[in-house]
Amino acid sequence: MIATIMESSQVTTWPPLYTVEKSRRTKRVRLNIHPQTGLTIHLPYHTRRPVDIDALLIEKKAWILKHSALLEQAAQKDNVNLPTSLSLSAIDETWQIDHMQNCAKPTLFAAAGSRLVIMDKDLNIERAFRLLHLWLKRKAAQHLTPWLRELSLRHQLPFNNVAIRNQKTRWGSCSSSKNIQLNYKILFLPKALAEHILLHELSHLQHLNHSRAFWRLLSALDPHCHEHTKALKTIEAELPAWLY
Ligand SMILES: [Zn+2]
Structure with missing residues (x-):
């Protein structure tokens, strides 16, 4: 099965809703924004010290806001027009x-x-x-x-x-x-x-x-x-x- 966690959470407010995914294959902290699943924070399974999510969100705020706005625009456009x-x-x-x-x-x-x-x-x-x-x-x-x-x-x-x-x-x-x-x-x-x-x-x-x-x-x-x-x-x- 190839699955991603589904939790509709558009990033429109701050602080944003997010999902945390821990995986043994994730080597470093990584953020991902998807039109359906919203913001996902990928964390390695084992980290030397706990990751401070609040600090991470602040550090990446500009990136998160920019990408979520772009995705929302694209989704709105896509959903009202018939594709050609x-x-x-x-x-x-x-x-x-x-x-x-x-x-x-x-x-x-x-x-x-x-x-x-x-x-x-x-x-x-x-x-x-x-x-x-x-x-x-x-x-x-x-x-x-x-x-x-x-x-x-x-x-x-x-x-x-x-x-x-x-x-x-x-x-x-x-x-x-x-x-x-x-x-x-x-x-x-x-x-x-x-x-x-x-x-x-x-x-x-x-x-x-x-x-x-x-x-x-x-x-x-x-x-x-x-x-x-x-x-x-x-x-x-x-x-x-x-x-x-
Ligand atoms: Zn599988």
Whole structure:
């Protein structure tokens, strides 16, 4: 499972709300701001002396305020306008999005020239996003499922079922009954990162934890495992806000 802690906490007031995450893999104190999870303070598991969070917040105040304002602006803009295109890097596809006025039931269809057409009597942004989410879910099933099967066969890591979802905080998960769930936001990631997630979940078929043995297996399947794991931590902030 690749997860991030979900606690909606926009940084609009001071002192800001924050989440603390301690990890054995974090080597130094690091701050991160994400449109969904707000401010996260990453701390190493063991520190020589306790970290003074209040002092840290004051020290980083300018950075925190600047980045939270930028993210809020981006999120507001993203959530009121229909995107003009979708860039599905993982599968090398770009789709233009058009709206057509039509009195029939609101619907979305794929037209020639990689165009996604949303038909609706007037453009209701929430309905449009709902249609786009449904389409993305089908698209992910068409592409991520065979991709996972191919990797599963190649590396002899058989699974039971795969389901596509839009979990708020996970790229994917794997259960003890060998069922894998994948997030359709994976479609928006660079191909290598998308494959890294599929390999991550396949590795859980042998190790249902993040033990050393798990990372050894994943590193054998993905030689750039370390960089990819790191890149995934920050890339969420680059995805369109309406996906969340
Ligand atoms: Zn995992």
